[in-house]
Amino acid sequence: MMIPSPWRADFPAIAALQRQDQTYLDNAATTQKPQALIDALTHYYANGAANVHRAQHLPGAHATQAFENSRSKVAQWLNAGDSGQIIFTHGATSALNLLAYGLEHVFNPGDEIAISALEHHANLLPWQQLAHRRGAKLVILPLDHNGLIDLDAAAALIGPRTRLLAVSQLSNVLGAWQPLPALLTMAKAHDALSVIDGAQGVVHGRHDVQALGCDFYVFSSHKLYGPDGLGVVFARNDALPRVRHWQFGGEMVLDADYQSARFRPAPLGFEAGTPPIASVIGLGATLDYLAGLDQDAVSAHEAALHDYLIKGLEARNGIRLLGKPQLALASFVVEGVHNSDLAHLLTEQGIAVRAGHHCAMPLLKSFELAGAIRVSLALYNDSQDLERFFEALDQALELLR
């Protein structure tokens, strides 16, 4: 069965990688970029770069206009409406750190922060270190055997001491949607703040932060076919006043004296220093491109590819999948074969997949694994990419067994 991608030619790097005999299946790490984004970056740099929110001159006005247009496009992409603000940061990790520092004052000794057992280090370490700073307790919500946050256990662990719930929408290792509505209801029932790490989730399908009802939603641009060095925080209006200013300098200030200063409200008050202007403009172009696609067709394509991937893996002997991947990716180990050996031989054959702990060491340890191989898909992948992967996998296993 052939599963061609009608969008493949929109991403020039895919053809370039193919000329280097490389098959790119590491999309959960970062994605290739559409021509529309490359054109927007070129246009910005070729037609007059300028800093934003500062200068009265024409290039500054153009840059600021384009920059703020991107903010509106992100708000539209998440259907934020006027329910909250879009804050630009330097990445998803930086966005989660902004929240962990900006909300630090909310926590007192003995207060609890609930995260899940599958969190990426970016949604684990900022909260872990916050807990250390404030004498708070980090509570880990366990997973069920399908790799989903166990709701019965969560109901027992999220309680009156919970000040904040921070969970991923879609695991970067297990590839399964987490039961966010139920978890967010629990958080709300206990007046806990809620943070959703949408780094993987935002890439697949459209998400509505108003319908979701979380206080904060975080994602990174580069995983969503956008430029790197850019993260996004959606912050709901009700929750926003609880976030204190974190990084200082640049145009986040309202009024400064030598000994004191007052700061701007969101979003600018949380965007210290010169923001990644080109990346913000580029993300706007990416979102325009994505908005022009038939979203149902994209989802159907991704689902068909994923099905093909899972069936191919399941058809081979000795392969153990981690969890029950529903979409986007699959992580696996092979009985009697070291990940490092398999990764080595896949690399030799031009297959770009990820091997290792995937920035989720505690999760891998819970599977009693030091690492796993992860194949992750994007809308430009096709069944031939997967065929090449399976051929390389079979060759590698034949050599190793």
Added chain:
Amino acid sequence: MSLPAEAVAALDVFQNAAGWEQRARLLMQWGDRLPALSDADKIEANRVHGCESQVWLVGALVNGHWQFAANSDARLIRGLVALLLARVNGLSASELRAVDLPEWFAQLGLSRQLSPSRSNGLNAVLQRMNELAG
């Protein structure tokens, strides 16, 4: 400085290897010939960090000549380590300091194994060897 006999043998087979498959088979053969490391040596203090796999490296100067022993639970890194030991074992302290190890792997046609993004651990092994060699 003449090459150790093992190193000459390695150069001979690896320089004549055609394609990734043959190189991989050779690496596994060399890895399989690496003597097992005693459990006493497989301790945390001898573990090389920064590898996907577990790699242990021990070394001592015996009568003025370096004798290293190493092993790994992964087969290809074990082969790479065997090629490393073939080049350095028996060298004096000053000879070891003079060896260009990245160049050694380049001669074997394995320089890609040392690219900075590789997490196979060969870079970490070389670094540990430098630390041991002082």
